[in-house]
Amino acid sequence: MRVIVIGGTGHIGTYLVPRLVAAGYEVIVISRQQRAPYQLHGAWKSVQQITVDRAAADQAGSFGQQVRALAPDVVIDLICYTLDSARQLAVALQGQVRHLLHCGTIWVHGHSVQVPTIEDQARRPFGDYGVNKLAIETFLLGEAQRTGFPATVLHPGHIVGPGWMPVNPAANRNRQVWARLARGEEVVLPHLGLETLHHVHADDVAQAFMQALAHWSSAVGESFHVVSPAALTLCGYAEEMAAWFGQPAQLRFAPWEEWQQTATEDERRSTWDHIAHSPNCSIAKAQRLLHYQPRYSSLQAVQEAVAWLIDHDGLLEA
């Protein structure tokens, strides 16, 4: 079977593409070829890489037809962010593919109500990203119900892996937070540090895509959370990571108005976005229907990423 992975050289594709090759798929990756996967793997030698700027092709109205012309059995769309883009691809692939797997986000939920959040809960997204991803999910699963279009939507949490900076216990990507925890220095967290983050290792996201392919009849017309088995509170995350560095956590808590004075604009935005969502999602549905079994807890995933950054990127030298 021929599978096209749209945006297959990033966090998810680095793990997903070798898994697809190992499973015997003929794999075509579409990207702008501006970057390489995070890890080298021999599987890439048998992957056909096609250069397309999806944003430009969407704008020109040609992207769906370009994908269809490649005669895929399966399309895995990792970089779709607007309803127009999703519709264009789905219209082109209607009646042509066995499975379209779309990568969504747990941000479709907005804030949590009853936790852990399950897929069936009413969605209250905020911010363009979550709102647009919900519009895509609603459209694709609606098409599955109305016309039998074989779509599945997978919603990852904060994707973690060796090669890039994980979301830290202050819910942003400030390197200094890691250096301070490692030195046993004070780290200031917003509020009482009881808001949550829900990470997932990129290889577990890849596993979920493979499981959705393998369990086609359970996956079509459905959406699934793809996260680690349990979310983390900010303060629990900070304490565990300080302990991992062999230090006691020196935490101080500050009201938002005070905390944000200590942050750059990017950090402030990131922290607010994460704590306003405070995700805590259930994987019970993916476990039951897809037999998804994440290999990494949130902490294990983050520790692997931080160890990589220490070894390769001087993380603690700042």
Ligand SMILES: NC(=O)c1ccc[n+]([C@@H]2O[C@H](COP(=O)([O-])OP(=O)(O)OC[C@H]3O[C@@H](n4cnc5c(N)ncnc54)[C@H](OP(=O)(O)O)[C@@H]3O)[C@@H](O)[C@H]2O)c1
């Ligand atoms: N990162 C997270 O923590 C997170 C959390 C939840 C959900 N998600 C979802 O995960 C998906 C992103 O997956 P990822 O994190 O694996 O992506 P990523 O690491 O950002 O990689 C993006 C991939 O898409 C390609 N690409 C980017 N712009 C392109 C364009 N205009 N035309 C063609 N190719 C393009 C990139 O290669 P080139 O640059 O070479 O083109 C690369 O292959 C999104 O749907 C996002 O909503 C991510």
